[in-house]
Amino acid sequence: xxxxxxxxxxxxxxxxxxxxxxxxxxxxxxxxxxxxxxxxxxxxxxxxxxxxxxxxxxxxxxxxxxxxxxxxxxxxxxxxxxxxxxxxxxxxxxxxxxxxxxxxxxxxxxxxxxxxxxxxxxxxxxxxxxxxxxxxxxxxxxxxxxxxxxxxxxxxxxxxxxxxxxxxxxxxxxxxxxxxxxxxxxxxxxxxxxxxxxxxxxxxxxxxxxxxxxxxxxxxxxxxxxxxxxxxxxxxxxxxxxxxxxxxxxxxxxxxxxxxxxxxxxxxxxxxxxxxxxxxxxxxxxxxxxxxxxxxxxxxxxxxxxxxxxxxxxxxxxxxxxxxxxxxxxxxxxxxxxxxxxxxxxxxxxxxxx
Amino acid sequence: xxxxxxxxxxxxxxxxxxxxxxxxxxxxxxxxxxxxxxxxxxxxxxxxxxxxxxxxxxxxxxxxxxxxxxxxxxxxxxxxxxxxxxxxxxxxxxxxxxxxxxxxxxxxxxxxxxxxxxxxxxxxxxxxxxxxxxxxxxxxxxxxxxxxxxxxxxxxxxxxxxxxxxxxxxxxxxxxxxxxxxxxxxxxxxxxxxxxxxxxxxxxxxxxxxxxxxxxxxxxxxxxxxxxxxxxxxxxxxxxxxxxxxxxxxxxxxxxxxxxxxxxxxxxxxxxxxxxxxxxxxxxxxxxxxxxxxxxxxxxxxxxxxxxxxxxxxxxxxxxxxxxxxxxxxxxxxxxxxxxxxxxxxxxxxxxxxxxxxxxxxxxxxxxxxxxxxxxxxxxxxxxxxxxxxxxxxxxxxxxxxxxxxxxxxxxxxxxxxxxxxxxxxx
Numbered sequence: 001x002x003x004x005x006x007x008x009x010x011x012x013x014x015x016x017x018x019x020x021x022x023x024x025x026x027x028x029x030x031x032x033x034x035x036x037x038x039x040x041x042x043x044x045x046x047x048x049x050x051x052x053x054x055x056x057x058x059x060x061x062x063x064x065x066x067x068x069x070x071x072x073x074x075x076x077x078x079x080x081x082x083x084x085x086x087x088x089x090x091x092x093x094x095x096x097x098x099x100x101x102x103x104x105x106x107x108x109x110x111x112x113x114x115x116x117x118x119x120x121x122x123x124x125x126x127x128x129x130x131x132x133x134x135x136x137x138x139x140x141x142x143x144x145x146x147x148x149x150x151x152x153x154x155x156x157x158x159x160x161x162x163x164x165x166x167x168x169x170x171x172x173x174x175x176x177x178x179x180x181x182x183x184x185x186x187x188x189x190x191x192x193x194x195x196x197x198x199x200x201x202x203x204x205x206x207x208x209x210x211x212x213x214x215x216x217x218x219x220x221x222x223x224x225x226x227x228x229x230x231x232x233x234x235x236x237x238x239x240x241x242x243x244x245x246x247x248x249x250x251x252x253x254x255x256x257x258x259x260x261x262x263x264x265x266x267x268x269x270x271x272x273x274x275x276x277x278x279x280x281x282x283x284x285x286x287x288x289x290x291x292x293x294x295x296x297x298x299x300x301x302x303x304x305x306x307x308x309x310x311x312x313x314x315x316x317x318x319x320x321x322x323x324x325x326x327x328x329x330x331x332x333x334x335x336x337x338x339x340x341x342x343x344x345x346x347x348x349x350x351x352x353x354x
Numbered sequence: 355x356x357x358x359x360x361x362x363x364x365x366x367x368x369x370x371x372x373x374x375x376x377x378x379x380x381x382x383x384x385x386x387x388x389x390x391x392x393x394x395x396x397x398x399x400x401x402x403x404x405x406x407x408x409x410x411x412x413x414x415x416x417x418x419x420x421x422x423x424x425x426x427x428x429x430x431x432x433x434x435x436x437x438x439x440x441x442x443x444x445x446x447x448x449x450x451x452x453x454x455x456x457x458x459x460x461x462x463x464x465x466x467x468x469x470x471x472x473x474x475x476x477x478x479x480x481x482x483x484x485x486x487x488x489x490x491x492x493x494x495x496x497x498x499x500x501x502x503x504x505x506x507x508x509x510x511x512x513x514x515x516x517x518x519x520x521x522x523x524x525x526x527x528x529x530x531x532x533x534x535x536x537x538x539x540x541x542x543x544x545x546x547x548x549x550x551x552x553x554x555x556x557x558x559x560x561x562x563x564x565x566x567x568x569x570x571x572x573x574x575x576x577x578x579x580x581x582x583x584x585x586x587x588x589x590x591x592x593x594x595x596x597x598x599x600x601x602x603x604x605x606x607x608x609x610x611x612x613x614x615x616x617x618x619x620x621x622x623x624x625x626x627x628x629x630x631x632x633x634x635x636x637x638x639x640x641x642x643x644x645x646x647x648x649x650x651x652x653x654x655x656x657x658x659x660x661x662x663x664x665x666x667x668x669x670x671x672x673x674x675x676x677x678x679x680x681x682x683x684x685x686x687x688x689x690x691x692x693x694x695x696x697x698x699x700x701x702x703x704x705x706x707x708x709x710x711x712x713x714x715x716x717x718x719x720x721x722x723x724x725x726x727x728x729x730x731x732x733x734x735x736x737x738x739x740x741x742x743x744x745x746x747x748x749x750x751x752x753x754x755x756x757x758x759x760x761x762x763x764x765x766x767x768x769x770x771x772x773x774x775x776x777x778x779x780x781x
Contacts, residue, residue: 059463
């Protein structure tokens, strides 16, 4: 008896100290990561917001060496045609990346999901550009696409007239789109293949038994079941497009991207902030970019990704269930009312007949 | 289990301490020597060696000083300096300064030492002209090392091949020369538009020739480009474009990096000339196939514009100098005075193939093209600083980009002025 009580007491006591210890460990172990996160992510956001209210050259302190101008920086940003262009280019790249890379990646993934000789090699090859750093890719392509570079030399040998791929403002953005697609399609393909492999083979077998052809199977089985993967990839692609900086910076340099029509929000920020020594203005641009990205990301999560997020499905099912129960309840009540309404008549009819 | 979590906690705690312990440091190093950190922009070759040699020689004379020379890539210099200057403990004691608004910004933030009473007599007397570029409101904030007058650098061999016997003196002669070069199948002019300023230099020079000196100086100080001559200079740029004399894809050609850059084109005889500053012989040398001086490099000043109000001998120039941080020890100033002595100025001129700032060291210039530059420079009626340096990075970049836009067929001279005004609002 006494042994049993002491054991129970021990058992009751242990979880509490265990929980405390666990919490202690968790807090100690997460502090370094938290310091990093707060120091290098959260704090800079607030610092940028603070600097954004000043006209400041970046030397000394903004409240000493700068001048408080309230929202003036934001007013200039939103009315600056260069920023509007950069925003336009960024959105264009975000949309075109989805339009070009999405279908292509699915087709490639379909192909590479079949069994054939050399599949591993092709899978690797298509993934290689994604692994290579943007600086190397930017330098390589900008050398090849020079007016007297390799691409135009090949075209000349084929009897075609080459063009100035990167300096001509009408072509430059499409050149950029091509390089982006070439670089990032491998990533999309790998994601899609992974998504396809998670689809159970039985579904295809069943479809074949029912007489569905290849394309019919892809349309009715692969695409719907691949949807979560596609939505996730699209999210990453949009975020990548919003942040696009290195490729443009390497190929078009510090100054001519707006002339060539390939400036992005990030290159605008660096150009007007760091390169122009306007650290107050540049910080305000950073805040605007942050807000635009945040709004887009949250909207996407709320309206597109919400089906894929953990708990979303259960919540929806629970709601449906509740709705169904409520409906049944309502129907029963209605039926009762009708029955009640009918009942006296019946009774009177019964009386009448009898 | 317990030991493991204790270990993990220790590691975590140490990380926290480590993160917060970053930075710090004062003027002395472990040996108790005074440390002077120097930031310069020569990352390779003779230039880098010059700074190392100078540091070693100075340390020999001053046993208690440790000069740490750090080479920073030129295009990274401004940004790194900006960040470093936020905290004196991370900032260099001596750093590259090119005068103009850029230097003024740092001076106004109180981060540069006033050297007026600290510079040696050698600097005061022999560098008098060059010292103007680092003087702000009558006070000296830097010591120049080199004067870098601009002009057109050309390949004598290619000019000969095209049948040009005399260097062009007027704009019409220049146009004829471009035509002859094109007829001979030679790209007449190399231009590195990717860096913007090389394109803008054409505009500065046109303006210098079109504007009267007073109109030019006025715009330099108040940034109002109201005089007609600025529009005329814009028209001249259009005129130049119509010659179709630039290398293909000049808009995305860089100025100094590699053989495909504009300086590389000149160095490898792929283009006949380039409008550049006085650093050109040194830059071109590093880009020739054998990394030796370009034997047939020549120089002539910017041609005279017909009907222009500017003096045809007026020049644009830059100056490379060094400033001292407000927090730096006396030894930093001593080091600058040390390398301003005749001996080291001569070595500087040889290492960088350039014109030293000190007059008594200029006799060491042997390069033909540089001798020509010196001659023109001594006869110049006036010497103005590059406009982008005068205006600082903010307005200067807007001006440069405006010119690049115009060269790409977007906008005109009025748009340049608009861009300048818009930029002035931003900072």
